[in-house]
Amino acid sequence: MGIISRGFGGRRRESVPGLPPGQYLTHDFPVLSAGPTPRIPLDRWSFTIATETGEKKSWNWAEFTALESADVTVDIHCVTKWSKLGTTWRGVSLDTLLADVETAADYTMVHSFGGYTTNVPMEDLLDGKAWIAYKFDGEDLEPEHGGPARMLIPHLYFWKSAKWVNGLSLMNDDEPGFWEAAGYHMYGDPWLEQRYQGD
Amino acid sequence: MNPLDGNAMAGDLRELFTVDVTAARYTCAGCGHAEAVGALVLWGQDMGRVGRCPHCEDVVLRVVNAPDRVFLDLHGSVRLELPLAGS
Ligand SMILES: [Zn+2]
Numbered sequence: 001m002g003i004i005s006r007g008f009g010g011r012r013r014e015s016v017p018g019l020p021p022g023q024y025l026t027h028d029f030p031v032l033s034a035g036p037t038p039r040i041p042l043d044r045w046s047f048t049i050a051t052e053t054g055e056k057k058s059w060n061w062a063e064f065t066a067l068e069s070a071d072v073t074v075d076i077h078c079v080t081k082w083s084k085l086g087t088t089w090r091g092v093s094l095d096t097l098l099a100d101v102e103t104a105a106d107y108t109m110v111h112s113f114g115g116y117t118t119n120v121p122m123e124d125l126l127d128g129k130a131w132i133a134y135k136f137d138g139e140d141l142e143p144e145h146g147g148p149a150r151m152l153i154p155h156l157y158f159w160k161s162a163k164w165v166n167g168l169s170l171m172n173d174d175e176p177g178f179w180e181a182a183g184y185h186m187y188g189d190p191w192l193e194q195r196y197q198g199d
Numbered sequence: 200m201n202p203l204d205g206n207a208m209a210g211d212l213r214e215l216f217t218v219d220v221t222a223a224r225y226t227c228a229g230c231g232h233a234e235a236v237g238a239l240v241l242w243g244q245d246m247g248r249v250g251r252c253p254h255c256e257d258v259v260l261r262v263v264n265a266p267d268r269v270f271l272d273l274h275g276s277v278r279l280e281l282p283l284a285g286s
Binding site: 164181197 | 202242244247265270
């Protein structure tokens with residue numbers, strides 16, 4: 001009974017400065033799915049922040065897209081080893097969404113339509129490090145890439161940038177999300193190669 | 200992206216169990232549905248295999264392959280019934 005290793009190692013990859021260790025450059029945008037792609041009509045879309053004390057704040061699509069937005073150009077790094085440089089997005093900063101929320105929570109759980117979750121420390125959402133993006137490359141975000149809106153946290157592995165987001169719960173203690181519960185790293189820093197638990 | 204069926208997951212599980220799991224039966228924690236592992240609807244082959252219940256779409260099994268380890272997550276199963284060889 002040998003442990004098999006999946007075939008990522010055999011191919012020679014383009015080596016580019018600015019890539020985290022173990023990553024290769026791709027020019028397409030691979031789609032990873034842990035389930036069926038949810039199709040969410042905009043009149044049924046909402047995003048809700050629930051605090052650790054049970055307070056809730058929600059935005060519907062019109063309210064959300066009326067918030068101040070930012071155009072950002074960032075590099076993204078997937079734990080399956082592809083990286084894509086200079087991707088352009090438009091979205092609402094988490095600083096904006098969390099501005100009027102009363103909380104002392106140190107951790108958050110991102111929730112998505114379809115049931116996906118991922119945990120992110122609060123400080124990684126603040127100070128211009130995270131957005132809820134609804135445009136990619138100047139176009140509305142396709143459902144395959146997480147539309148109507150997805151999380152964008154480019155300094156962590158891309159599984160933290162949850163597709164089809166619909167909420168954020170604020171927590172006093174860290175808890176694993178969907179992939180973290182199945183062996184992936186709780187934090188996921190690509191520069192430290194934090195791919196799996198214990199890395 | 201189209202899902203495969205759970206027989207592909209049985210290949211991963213063969214690394215973990217010494218019994219043939221193609222015929223193993225799961226019981227879904229979400230809806231209580233019980234069926235062969237081979238009947239699971241399989242998604243997410245890049246980060247790991249995600250086996251969803253064909254009855255309620257809840258996640259029943261997840262297998263993540265790290266270079267030096269295999270993780271089997273059974274959050275979505277209340278039971279896995281494995282046939283013993285020769286019985
Ligand atoms: Zn079920």
